[in-house]
Amino acid sequence: MRTKCLIVDDEPLARDLMRSHIEKLENFEIVEECADAMKALQVLREKKVDLLFMDIQMPQITGIEFLKTLKHPPKVIITTAYREYALDGFELDVVDYLLKPITFERFLKAINKYYVIAQDDSLTVSTISPVVQTEEAFIYVKENKKVVKVLLNDILYIEGLSEYVQIYTEKRKIVTKTSMAFMEDKLPKEGFMRIHKSFIVSLGKIEAFTASTIEVPGKELPIGRSYKNNVIGSLTVKGVVTGN
Secondary structure, three states: EEEEEEEEEEOOOHHHHHHHHHHHHHOOEEEEEOOOOHHHHHHHHHHOOOEEEEEEOOOOOOOOHHHHOOOOOOEEEEEEOOOOHHHHHHHHHOEEEEEEEHHHHHHHHHHHHHHHHHHHHOEOOOOOOOOOOOOEEEEEEEEOOOOEEEEEHHHEEEEEOOOOOEEEOOEEEEEEEOOOOHHHOOOOOEEEEEOOOEEEHHHHOOOEEEEEEEEEEOEEEEEEHHHHHHHHHHHHHHOOOOOO
């Protein structure tokens, strides 16, 4: 799988150098280059980005300020000529902090750090893996320092909570550090549906629904306004609604 990169720097020569470094890597792909944070925000909304190369001193808003606005940022490598922002960067949990001019050797060290972190994060939600059809589908979820197997059929619903999600089954709640968007992408569309910015529901566990709520065992979940038409439309075509 190719790592999708976004370069954000208001200096054309700096973007050229970073592009040159990235293009030497076989499994990395540049999805976009931006001269300011506002354009970067639009790209992050529209495209999948795994790794963000971000300058700090830019017009309108600094790279540090921009990163603080992102609820679920991609992995970030800061590229800057200023040492004094290093502490701010690491407080934001960046992968690395590169000082310009950036040599290819130093760039590769940052990439190696990214590989280590990305490999660790891949355990958060690894794969939905019913390779043999007779086996029950499941995901692996990292909870604290353990990797836990969760059967998809056991999940009632999933709730987003800042940088974490809570997976509710009939027996327990599992908390793991990941995003709702990541969970939504990994779970099979035929079995799960996003009904709210903060909720994903297991379709097989729905007991009843109205125009604004969905009931699963022991819980009533809200349907988000922007999700309403899709949710109600999908639920009504999955079964026949009868009565007055």
